Amino acid sequence: MPDLDVFRAELQSWLAGNAPESLRGRGSSALDGVWGGRKWVFDHPDQKPWLERCAGRGFTAPTWPREYGGGGLSSAEAKVLAQELARLRMPPPLIGFGLTMIGPTLLRFGSEEQKREHLPRICRGEIRWCQGYSEPDAGSDLASLQTRAVRDGDHFVVSGHKVWTSYADECDWIFALVRTDPAARKQEGITFLLIDMDTPGVSVRPIKLISGSSPFCETLFDGVRVPVRNVVAEIDGGWTVAKALLGHERSMIADAFGAGAGGTTRRQGLAELARGYLGGTGELADPLLRDEIARMEMDTRAFLLTVQRSRDAAKAGQQPGAETSMFKVHGTELNMRRNELMVRIAGPQALGWEGPGFDEEELARTRDWLRSRGNSIEGGTSEIQLNIIAKRVLGLPD
Amino acid sequence: MQLVLTEDQELLAKTARDFVAARSPVSRVRELRDRGDATGFSRALWKEMAGLGWLGIPFAEEHGGAGLGMAELCVVMEALGRTLAPEPFLSTVLLGGQALRLGASAARQAEWIPRIVEGDAIVTLATSEPRGRFEPCHVETHAEAAAGGFRLTGEKSQVLDGHVADLLLVPARTRGAVDDAAGITLFALRPGAPGLTIERQSRIDGRNAALLRLTDVRVSAADVVGEPDGGAPIVEAAIARASVGLCAELLGAMQAAFERTLDYLRTRVQFDAPIGSFQALKHRAAREFIAIELSRSAVLAAARAVDAGDDEAARLVSLAKAQCSEAAILVANESIQMHGGIGMTDEHDIGFYLKRARAAELSFGDAAWHRRRWAELSGY
Numbered sequence: 121m122p123d124l125d126v127f128r129a130e131l132q133s134w135l136a137g138n139a140p141e142s143l144r145g146r147g148s149s150a151l152d153g154v155w156g157g158r159k160w161v162f163d164h165p166d167q168k169p170w171l172e173r174c175a176g177r178g179f180t181a182p183t184w185p186r187e188y189g190g191g192g193l194s195s196a197e198a199k200v201l202a203q204e205l206a207r208l209r210m211p212p213p214l215i216g217f218g219l220t221m222i223g224p225t226l227l228r229f230g231s232e233e234q235k236r237e238h239l240p241r242i243c244r245g246e247i248r249w250c251q252g253y254s255e256p257d258a259g260s261d262l263a264s265l266q267t268r269a270v271r272d273g274d275h276f277v278v279s280g281h282k283v284w285t286s287y288a289d290e291c292d293w294i295f296a297l298v299r300t301d302p303a304a305r306k307q308e309g310i311t312f313l314l315i316d317m318d319t320p321g322v323s324v325r326p327i328k329l330i331s332g333s334s335p336f337c338e339t340l341f342d343g344v345r346v347p348v349r350n351v352v353a354e355i356d357g358g359w360t361v362a363k364a365l366l367g368h369e370r371s372m373i374a375d376a377f378g379a380g381a382g383g384t385t386r387r388q389g390l391a392e393l394a395r396g397y398l399g400g401t402g403e404l405a406d407p408l409l410r411d412e413i414a415r416m417e418m419d420t421r422a423f424l425l426t427v428q429r430s431r432d433a434a435k436a437g438q439q440p441g442a443e444t445s446m447f448k449v450h451g452t453e454l455n456m457r458r459n460e461l462m463v464r465i466a467g468p469q470a471l472g473w474e475g476p477g478f479d480e481e482e483l484a485r486t487r488d489w490l491r492s493r494g495n496s497i498e499g500g501t502s503e504i505q506l507n508i509i510a511k512r513v514l515g516l517p518d
Numbered sequence: 519m520q521l522v523l524t525e526d527q528e529l530l531a532k533t534a535r536d537f538v539a540a541r542s543p544v545s546r547v548r549e550l551r552d553r554g555d556a557t558g559f560s561r562a563l564w565k566e567m568a569g570l571g572w573l574g575i576p577f578a579e580e581h582g583g584a585g586l587g588m589a590e591l592c593v594v595m596e597a598l599g600r601t602l603a604p605e606p607f608l609s610t611v612l613l614g615g616q617a618l619r620l621g622a623s624a625a626r627q628a629e630w631i632p633r634i635v636e637g638d639a640i641v642t643l644a645t646s647e648p649r650g651r652f653e654p655c656h657v658e659t660h661a662e663a664a665a666g667g668f669r670l671t672g673e674k675s676q677v678l679d680g681h682v683a684d685l686l687l688v689p690a691r692t693r694g695a696v697d698d699a700a701g702i703t704l705f706a707l708r709p710g711a712p713g714l715t716i717e718r719q720s721r722i723d724g725r726n727a728a729l730l731r732l733t734d735v736r737v738s739a740a741d742v743v744g745e746p747d748g749g750a751p752i753v754e755a756a757i758a759r760a761s762v763g764l765c766a767e768l769l770g771a772m773q774a775a776f777e778r779t780l781d782y783l784r785t786r787v788q789f790d791a792p793i794g795s796f797q798a799l800k801h802r803a804a805r806e807f808i809a810i811e812l813s814r815s816a817v818l819a820a821a822r823a824v825d826a827g828d829d830e831a832a833r834l835v836s837l838a839k840a841q842c843s844e845a846a847i848l849v850a851n852e853s854i855q856m857h858g859g860i861g862m863t864d865e866h867d868i869g870f871y872l873k874r875a876r877a878a879e880l881s882f883g884d885a886a887w888h889r890r891r892w893a894e895l896s897g898y
Contacts, residue, residue: 391898404898413898414889418837425815429521436522443811450808509807510800514780517795 157248599770
């Protein structure tokens, strides 16, 4: 395709002059990424110019329309961009929920004013977004949420308590589900509302986990005045927006498993780890551990083959198969099993919280194990996932 | 390696499923058993399957085959597995047929493979002995050198379709200790050979099998398949393919048992509700679904790796066998449990799926055996 070749050539020459050498190979894990926002501090001097240059070309959001700060690229062109960035091993210039969640939501459901107000600032990394969904009394049963938004002229007055808001203490704006009609059926009285975290009455408390500090926070709203123009789609019509976003989130998680995230691809082999603690060469001295390690590897492989099968089917132009519905529940459980096995292999050396007598890897592995207990809960519990499989895939009755 | 079926494979799958659904319902298993059928399968149906080209799938075109591989054969085996069809694919097309294809002389192949492909000959391979458990190289049956050949003495158990085989491939030890891989020679025997008794065995899964007793059975040097002392690689290669085919059968069986059980969950009413609305059963059914999907991926990968001669083929065969064995047992156990009392009756078909699952699990190495093999092949 000649146009695509021209695009690629131009892109390559632009990258040659604009992609800082210092960032090449820097990876794209959450720890290294640029999340942006008013409070953001870059940890490498070349990240800011890289972000600004990409934002100037709309490359932070390649397929979004140009008038909102995106690149206006077709999906084929966006693929070319991704390939060229991968070739140079450049990290993405910007990451975050603005690009992955609220941006696509505004493009689909937002008003023209909302798109013009928020999307360009997302694209430039000026505003960082978090998600306000779960509440202490509304987890799996999200629709039972109670954060109240009472109409007062041109504003809603918001009071309530959101929990598990990732990075709320570092974010500028929050998209939240609030209850605008307590009398209606629970899904029908919910509104999708955009709230500036700097508004008086918003406060944030970090949540410590059993594994130590985490990006999670509680976000409290105490009589927060939010302009009615910050409602996305219809008042009381927020559940539709939320469902679309949840579906989008789920396919992102499925894709992430496809790309090898979710911890199912590992750096150090289990057998190698075991040898470190058991000693010896050749056959592992503990036959039960040997069996467990083999089982872990084999189960992981069967899962990866299933992910591959699903990708092969997609490439062959087939509809996503039923097997994709098991990625979250099974992928997380494999990850948890693996973390558990690694801790047991280390024996008493896995008992360190911090300090002397434990090496960095041992401490990290133990924290990872503790943190991984949350994998089967966050993003839709395993129990909910099994319910969904039973209903949607197996057609079992309610 | 693409883990999706090609268009041709999809067409083959559909044809096979339709044929099996129309011509080989699972009730045949009970019928054949109850009337004590001497053959244990239908020779007429076998010929029809030959006519459809199924028997020739993995054999060379020069022998009348299709020159295809395990990928295509697994598509057919899965269809057959859905209704536990008893026709001798495992013994003849896989065990005996692959041993011939991979190890026999050109002359012997030319003599037997076309007849296999046409559905005119049953050939089998003896892979186990009573004290061998899962080790194909545990061979106590011994071959003493004798004028112009050998004398074979020993016992082979559960030789698939041994009671009707026209040709029996029998490993015997020419050298070495009982568990050595080296020193095993593969011999081609005809039924009726003096000193060879063949007794039909009755297995829980109704699979046709026979006990062979050899007492000084005379064979000539020409009856050696492959090289003297070099039989183990042929036997292992045949077992590898048979394992993959068996896994494909298991996949069909577990899928069919699962579907029947889902139907039951949707329709059986107790406490004024379909029992499929009870969350405990929903969750267990969802777990079965996951196990079946993982099994499908493993079978697809193993078949393709074997066809490609991949370095990883042996590991992937072990993965498939371990995964499918455990999944099939899970599904079969759950299927009976979820059917309640009627699941335990002989009259209901679901029990046959458990019997097949167990028999398959305990053939060619169970899951634990294959996990050990995976560890060995992986260097730990």
